[in-house]
């Protein structure tokens with residue numbers, strides 16, 4: 453039947469069926485049931501609250517002083533429900549988790565190709581601050597590309613944020629992060645100073661990225677703004693809300709604000725799945741199926757698209773730089789709640 457031959461009644465019926473199907477689809481992609489979430493958070497909290505392996509990052513002196521016993525879990529569902537367990541008052545620096553949101557910002561401003569064609573969207577398979585990864589990405593060596601979630605790519609991504617002055621760039625970044633968190637975020641000045649005083653390696657990486665043309669101008673400013681973005685202070689609920697905004701097609705489920713375009717969200721999640729937990733990203737994806745991102749401040753976020761965002765803060769890290777407790781707790785909770793997007797049930 454061609455559309456021209458449809459009677460008015462058939463059109464009305466078709467529209468109603470489509471609206472119905474839409475409602476059905478939303479119901480399928482729904483937040484998990486409340487009682488189950490509380491129980492899952494409590495079970496994971498209790499299971500891992502005893503002593504765990506790992507230790508605080510200490511290459512940034514201020515991070516070594518953070519209380520290693522901070523342990524907070526938060527889950528924000530796409531319907532805006534917030535679930536928490538443990539310490540959600542204590543704040544840590546966001547560190548590398550910030551890289552996700554600066555990547556999102558540049559994709560919003562310049563489109564997905566701006567990143568894919570320059571920095572790349574492949575795993576390096578190397579540590580987050582690897583200089584070898586920069587060398588290997590050069591055509592003559594034929595190694596893998598980089599991505600915006602390891603330091604060289606992240607500093608270059610920060611250099612791409614639009615703004616006439618440093619203050620413009622900074623306010624634009626901080627405002628964007630705050631929209632994801634649903635409250636005005638601020639910088640932990642002690643952490644910023646501590647890292648700025650000791651980040652000679654990142655400064656060298658910024659220069660190298662400039663030498664190779666990934667950064668177009670002012671590499672010192674790029675590294676400095678990057679260092680400041682890593683020092684933004686967050687609690688577990690902030691991080692979970694940021695993750696939930698990605699889970700909810702770019703719309704903050706708590707404030708209702710559309711923070712980024714729905715069509716850009718899958719690009720950001722893809723890079724998180726590829727490289728969010730550094731050189732352990734494959735292991736993480738194998739265990740959980742979730743796009744995630746860790747930071748050396750001790751936080752990890754993970755996104756179950758169409759369902760929830762989750763975050764855990766616990767500063768002691770493993771060898772790769774990922775929070776030991778956060779990995780375990782998020783994997784347990786998500787697997788209990790059916791968060792793995794690859795785990796379709798047979799019909």
Ligand code: GLN
Pocket residue numbers: 547548549580581603647654679682746747748749773
């Ligand atoms: N600011 C940190 C650094 O550049 C972030 C690293 C991280 O969280 N992995 O070294």
